[in-house]
Amino acid sequence: MxxxxxxxxxxxxxxxxxxxxxxxxxxxxxxxxxxxxxxxEFSPALVTGQLLGLDVGSVLEVTNCFPFPVREEDEEIEADxxxxxxxxxxCLREVNVDNNTVGWYQSTLLGSFQTVELIETFMNxxxxxxxxxxxxxxxxxxxxxxxxxxxxKLSDSFMDLYRTNNFTGEKLREKNLSWVxxxxxxxxxxxxxxxxxxxxxxxxxxxxVVQCDYDRLQLSTSPFLERNMEFLIECMDDLSMEQQKxxxxxxxxxxxxxxxxxxxxxxxVENMARKAAGDEPLPEEDPSNPVFKPLPEPSRLDSFxxxxxISNYCNQINGVTGQSFSRLYLTKALHEN
Amino acid sequence: MAAIEHTVLQFxxxxxxxxxxxxxPLVIFNICDCYVRRPDQSERVIGTxxxxxxxxxxxxxxxxxxxxxxSGEQVALDIEYHHNMLISHQKVNPKEVIVGWYSTGxxxxxxxxxxxxxxSREAPNPVHxxxxxxxxxxxxxxxxxxxxxxxxxxRQLAAQFQEIPLDLRMVEAERVGYxxxxxxxxxxxxxxxxxMEASMERLLALIxxxxxxxxxxxxxxxxxxxxxxxxxxxxxxxxPKLSPSAxxxxxxxxLQDNLLLLYLSSITRTQLTLAEKLNxxxxxx
Numbered sequence: 001m002x003x004x005x006x007x008x009x010x011x012x013x014x015x016x017x018x019x020x021x022x023x024x025x026x027x028x029x030x031x032x033x034x035x036x037x038x039x040x041e042f043s044p045a046l047v048t049g050q051l052l053g054l055d056v057g058s059v060l061e062v063t064n065c066f067p068f069p070v071r072e073e074d075e076e077i078e079a080d081x082x083x084x085x086x087x088x089x090x091c092l093r094e095v096n097v098d099n100n101t102v103g104w105y106q107s108t109l110l111g112s113f114q115t116v117e118l119i120e121t122f123m124n125x126x127x128x129x130x131x132x133x134x135x136x137x138x139x140x141x142x143x144x145x146x147x148x149x150x151x152x153k154l155s156d157s158f159m160d161l162y163r164t165n166n167f168t169g170e171k172l173r174e175k176n177l178s179w180v181x182x183x184x185x186x187x188x189x190x191x192x193x194x195x196x197x198x199x200x201x202x203x204x205x206x207x208x209v210v211q212c213d214y215d216r217l218q219l220s221t222s223p224f225l226e227r228n229m230e231f232l233i234e235c236m237d238d239l240s241m242e243q244q245k246x247x248x249x250x251x252x253x254x255x256x257x258x259x260x261x262x263x264x265x266x267x268x269v270e271n272m273a274r275k276a277a278g279d280e281p282l283p284e285e286d287p288s289n290p291v292f293k294p295l296p297e298p299s300r301l302d303s304f305x306x307x308x309x310i311s312n313y314c315n316q317i318n319g320v321t322g323q324s325f326s327r328l329y330l331t332k333a334l335h336e337n
Numbered sequence: 338m339a340a341i342e343h344t345v346l347q348f349x350x351x352x353x354x355x356x357x358x359x360x361x362p363l364v365i366f367n368i369c370d371c372y373v374r375r376p377d378q379s380e381r382v383i384g385t386x387x388x389x390x391x392x393x394x395x396x397x398x399x400x401x402x403x404x405x406x407x408s409g410e411q412v413a414l415d416i417e418y419h420h421n422m423l424i425s426h427q428k429v430n431p432k433e434v435i436v437g438w439y440s441t442g443x444x445x446x447x448x449x450x451x452x453x454x455x456x457s458r459e460a461p462n463p464v465h466x467x468x469x470x471x472x473x474x475x476x477x478x479x480x481x482x483x484x485x486x487x488x489x490x491x492r493q494l495a496a497q498f499q500e501i502p503l504d505l506r507m508v509e510a511e512r513v514g515y516x517x518x519x520x521x522x523x524x525x526x527x528x529x530x531x532x533m534e535a536s537m538e539r540l541l542a543l544i545x546x547x548x549x550x551x552x553x554x555x556x557x558x559x560x561x562x563x564x565x566x567x568x569x570x571x572x573x574x575x576x577p578k579l580s581p582s583a584x585x586x587x588x589x590x591x592l593q594d595n596l597l598l599l600y601l602s603s604i605t606r607t608q609l610t611l612a613e614k615l616n617x618x619x620x621x622x
Contacts, residue, residue, distance in 0.1 A: 029518045030366040037363055037399070041430065064370070069428040084428055091422050095403045096374040147526055178613055190523040195470060196369040200518050203365075203505055216536045225598060232605070243612065307609050314602035321595040323533050328595070330537065332588050335576070 022186060023058040025133055025151040029192045031065050032149065035137050038067040039107035043139045045070070048106040050085065052098050055131050061191075062135075064097045065105060101125075105135040110224075110231055111312040114183065114305045119162065122154045133186065144216065144224060144320065151186040158182050179304040179311075219331065221324050225317065232313040235306055242303040249298055256295060358396045358464050358481045362507040362518075364439075365468065365479070371403035372441050372470045379408060381442045383452060385419060386466060387426060387433040395504075396436050396464050402426065412448040414455060437464030437481075442471065445482060445498045453484050453498075465498060479503065 031051070038047055049067035053060065066088050068081070093099045103125065106113065113136050125132040134152045141148035154162075158181060192200070271281040364386065371382045384403040391397050402422050407413040426433060438456045440449060445467065456463040465482045482498035547569065553559040554566075579587070 028370075030363075030370050033363045033366055033518075037361075038429075067429045084425060087421060088425050091418060091425065094405055094418060095371060096376065146528075146532055149526060179609075188526050190518075190526070192518060192520065192522075193369065193373050195373055196366055196518075197520060198472070199365055199369060203362075203507065216533055217540065229598075232602075236605075239612075307613060310609060311606060314606050317598050317602040321599045322530060324595050325592070326530075326533055326537070328588055328591055330540075335584055 021058060022060055022131055022133070022153060024060070024189050025135075025186050026059050026061045026189045026191050027135075027149075028061075028063050029190060029196065031062050032147075032190065034065050034067075035105050035135065035149075036139075036142070039137050039139045042070075043107065044109060046107050046109065048104055050088075050101060051103045051105055051133070051135065052089075052092070052100060053102040054098055054100060055102060055129075059189075060102055060131060060133055060186075062102060062133075064092065066092070101129060102131070103129075103133040103135065105137060107137050107139060109138070110140055110227055111138060111316055112231060112309055114308040114312070116301070116305065119154065119182075123159070123162065126154075126159065140224065140227075141316065144218075144221070144323070146216075146319075149188060151188050153184045153186055155181050155184045179307040182304055182308060216323070217327065217330075219327055221320055225320060228313055228317050228320070232310065232317070235310045235313065239303065239306045239310065242306060245298050246303075249295065253295055260292060356394060356396070356462075356483060357502040357504060358398060358466075359391075359504040360398045360466070360479070360481075361400075364398050364401045364466075367401045367403075368439055368441065368468050369470065372468075375403075379406070381408060381440055383408075383414065383440050384438065385423070385435055385456075386437040386439055386464065387423075388436040389432060389434065390436065398436060398464070398466070400426065400430075400433055401439060406452075408448055412451050414452065416455075435460040435463070437466060439466040439468060441468050443467065443469040443478065449498075450484075450495075457484070464501070479505065 035049070038049060047067065047070065049065055051062050052064045052066075053062040055061075069084060089099055089101075104121070118134065122132070122134065132153075136150045136152060138148035267282060274281055368382065368384065371384060375382050382403050383406045384401050386398050387400040387402075388396060388398040404419045404422070405415040423435065435456070437460065438452060440452070445465070449465065453463065453465055456465075462483060465484070467478075467480050467482070469478045481501050481503045483501055485497050485499050487495045487497050550559065550565070551569070554561045
């Protein structure tokens with residue numbers, strides 16, 4: 001942010017500095033390998049870690065990372081966790097690693113990461129750092145031969161709405177916000193230093209076929225698809241529960257409205273009688289009457305998150321079935337010869 | 338190599354089993370990154386290697402971190418930093434212990450012996466890894482050494498660094514894909530289908546090669562090699578023998594299953610859009 005300085009800076013200080021939108025996340029190969037190692041070692045448990053790097057213009061560079069130890073819910077261990085973080089950052093500073101937190105990474109199982117905790121962590125980070133990103137890595141999907149790495153960010157409009165904690169239908173319509181707008185996925189670029197690319201070029205395996213090819217050309221995908229379907233079905237159950245909550249709310253609302261109308265009618269009749277008798281007419285609204293108590297509208301946040309998850313599962317299923325098609329046709333052609 | 342002054346030498350212990358080391362690609366990346374970031378006045382980087390010793394005696398090097406040091410006339414290592422980092426790393430992964438140390442630069446120098454002595458107090462039989470970041474020989478050489486004590490009778494003379502075989506197979510790097518890790522800048526991570534395409538192209542190239550080889554052998558242009566012939570025979574025999582109708586049925590069933598899933602997921606997505614429109618568009622009041 002521009003600091004108020006000499007008079008000549010007045011113009012700069014007057015115009016509010018608009019942060020250029022984050023367009024690309026540039027990760028180093030080192031970080032990718034570290035994330036993969038950490039997530040794979042502890043799979044199926046979910047783990048997290050911190051990302052370090054630099055924020056340059058519209059590119060967020062991630063140059064290093066370190067994992068978080070598995071934390072238990074205990075008061076003194078919380079302080080330990082903070083100490084660990086400070087210690088790591090201090091030590092890394094001594095070897096000239098960028099000391100700047102730019103976000104965090106977490107592992108996920110088949111894409112079930114859109115939870116309220118994620119949003120809350122984002123809000124926590126956002127208070128301290130202007131731009132932060134969350135990298136999600138899926139070790140299960142990577143076994144299929146695809147590098148399942150995603151960079152996510154909360155969209156700005158959603159963050160404003162979350163701060164006011166108001167998720168009623170009207171507000172959402174106003175802002176034209178739907179469930180696709182909550183998370184923004186940012187494209188990832190990978191960069192490597194010249195030294196490491198020299199080493200890798202030299203150490204590259206001589207075989208024409210590499211491990212990822214073996215993974216990709218495997219015919220059996222049913223365990224993966226089965227688990228995807230299981231999660232999908234569970235999410236559908238959750239979604240239907242949320243929708244039932246809404247139906248309940250609407251039914252109550254309409255019932256309350258009917259009651260209100262009835263009460264108002266009664267009041268009007270009473271007022272007419274009183275006018276006839278020459279008395280003061282009673283007010284038509286009575287806020288203390290429980291009939292008029294505004295019903296709280298259930299928050300749509302959960303249903304949005306669940307919807308996000310479901311769409312994620314659907315996309316994954318699409319991707320995997322697409323791959324299976326190619327594989328099956330390949331096998332067919334192979335056999336015909 | 339260590340100074341060998343006397344003519345009579347006696348190796349007190351030869352390495353008991355053929356000790357070998359296995360290095361994960363992350364370690365190489367770490368070392369290169371630390372080298373690139375080293376403070377201007379130091380020529381090389383020293384650091385600790387973490388890992389475990391596998392049951393068959395191989396040392397599995399999985400992680401590493403750099404340690405600030407002073408080289409040259411006097412050698413010194415920041416021991417406190419080393420211990421702090423070790424404790425921090427072990428909080429995350431208690432199974433990783435110190436298995437050795439690394440330094441950049443070709444060959445083993447005099448100061449290395451002192452470092453090695455320090456590390457041998459930390460771990461039994463530490464492995465010394467040298468990574469030649471200067472590409473002195475025109476190639477990046479990575480070598481691993483263990484130290485063997487040279488003694489004359491009862492007196493300790495010197496420690497000789499003996500090279501041990503190093504396994505640099507980079508399975509994880511292969512998984513990620515060398516294209517991503519090799520080039521200085523990759524603009525986009527490949528999607529599933531692009532990766533699939535690349536794999537199939539490679540497979541096709543391999544099949545073409547085999548075809549050409551078989552043609553050459555049949556026409557007598559190339560000497561036939563029985564082992565290759567046997568390999569080919571095994572490969573082709575590993576295709577399951579199914580009658581064409583059974584095979585067709587199998588393939589079609591799988592195709593239909595996949596189509597079903599695709600259809601289901603498209604329906605779900607349509608349903609989601611519809612439900613969301615209904616939810617937010619409802620105007621009761």
